[in-house]
Amino acid sequence: MGATKTEIFTAQQNRIALVAKALGHPARIAILEFLIKLESCFCGDLVKDIGLAQPTISQHLKELKKVGLIKGTIEGTNVCYCIHEENWKEISELLSVFLNKKSKGTCC
Amino acid sequence: MGATKTEIFTAQQNRIALVAKALGHPARIAILEFLIKLESCFCGDLVKDIGLAQPTISQHLKELKKVGLIKGTIEGTNVCYCIHEENWKEISELLSVFLNKKSKGTCC
């Protein structure tokens, strides 16, 4: 097959997995860190900073936008990418809740 | 290509991405939630609970073990899988630090 069987999982499980998947590539982590530091929000600067080809960065930006972690605003010929603050907070919360679920103890 | 260019990223970025990637599948989220609730830690019970074939579950368990989120102990014919408490704490911390990095403000 190769396709994930999303139907058999809960909406929450699918959502967490989707977000985690978006964070599951070092280039996307690097992009987010760059945008957090706010060194620049232009795609061109990201291409220079990260060292992947422009279409590749563009693709990663698209992924991040799809799950809502960032937003992009057209500014003349440039596109300004920024962290989507509200969504980031919500996603951060979603993952934190999952990560802080306490195990009832170990059996091994 | 199709292979991630890990060389151009920092060890931290790669580590975060690897962990996130392991969390990037609903079956693996479901497995972890099951183990956290500790309804059972046997592979066979996971197969029944989740609804994927036994080899598929086994593969997901292997992934989770590889990044250190769980550990498995052989107990007779069964294998007992558990959350790896120390690693879980460390990973949780790693992601939390990343998620709580505050943006210096938005420009768009």
Next chain:
DNA sequence: TTAGTTAATCGTAATATTGCAATGTATAAA
């Protein structure tokens, strides 16, 4: 208009992931 700049999209190759049937391995029970 023309030329230059920025970034998205298309097309494609290389590689990775997901899922499962079949099979293998190890322990336990008869």
Next chain:
DNA sequence: TTTATACATTGCAATATTACGATTAACTAA
């Protein structure tokens, strides 16, 4: 020993991801 049970491994098909060259679209400046 034989049989059953639990799980790992292998091998394979379907699909997804990663990366980039070439091209396109949209705006700006001359």
